[in-house]
Amino acid sequence: MSQPNAERLDVRLVQIRLEADDVASYEFRPIDVPMLPAFEAGAHIDLHLPENRVRSYSLLNDPHERHRYVIAVQREASGRGGSAWMHNTPRVGDRFTISAPLNDFPLNEQAKNSVFICGGIGITPVVSMIRRLERLGAKWQLHFAARHRARAAYAEELALLPESDNRVKLHLESDGARVDIRRLVSDAPAGTHFYCCGPRGMVDDFIASCADLPQEQVHFERFAAASDSATEGGFDIVLQKSGKRIPVQPGKTILDALLDQGVDVQYACCAGVCGTCRTGVVDGVPDHRDDFLTDEEKAGNTAVMVCCSGASSKTLVLDL
Known part of the structure; x- marks a missing residue:
């Protein structure tokens, strides 16, 4: 879903509303422009949160509207803190940075049914x-x-x-x-x-x-890739730019190991579907567990989704 290079926009949070148990909606309006970019049904935005976190959320309001974007967030007890932060921290009036809308789930408007x-x-x-x-x-x-x-x-x-x-x-x-x-x-x-x-x-x-x-x-x-995340561990990650070697212990993902060592890496869904954590592979063989890369990209082994994938080789050199 997410695209790291998407255009960024500044918006203001103008309403928070409880929509169901553990589900709240958030309405954003433009700050410096009269209208927001148009979007199509099924589109999403990336919401930039503290600590370099990015989360993708579907737009649920009428695509006819240009004056606001509305998303809904479900509190996830087993998540990495993004949903908890959204439920506990933001206040009406806060300023946020978002991406322009992107659509990986388009509606066919010509369908008979x-x-x-x-x-x-x-x-x-x-x-x-x-x-x-x-x-x-x-x-x-x-x-x-x-x-x-x-x-x-x-x-x-x-x-x-x-x-x-x-x-x-x-x-x-x-x-x-x-x-x-x-x-x-x-x-x-x-x-x-x-x-x-x-x-x-x-x-x-x-x-x-x-x-x-x-x-x-x-x-x-x-919401999540069809395969379970690779948490078997037992291999090392090498950061090409610094040469630092980081062991991935059993029970940990590559992302866990990177974050534990303070490595600055963007991530969003943590489920292998959005593409935010896509990282270049310099050497080694990834164990692909995502639903974002195509079969051809997986066969080429030039990129890996560090949130959910592992390694089939003892060492995986990443473009970090």
């Missing part, structure tokens, strides 16, 4: 997509999975849309409900475009259920 399947905080890009389709008068259906109603952000707002009883289906784990993705795909009319954003298991099920569809009709965005 669109079916959205999402879980938890994966609702955020879908809210923007639905708002866009409502403006176009296009057909859509939403299947939204959450642990319980209090954690289903934006469910009440979506329920206010016209014909929501027929278009919005809430699947609550507390009620024993589960999204039957395979049935949804098989029952949809020909030409339907399918979208999924959610946890790993849901996205994996979605991809398998859509395997027989034309690729252009299948769209998804992951």
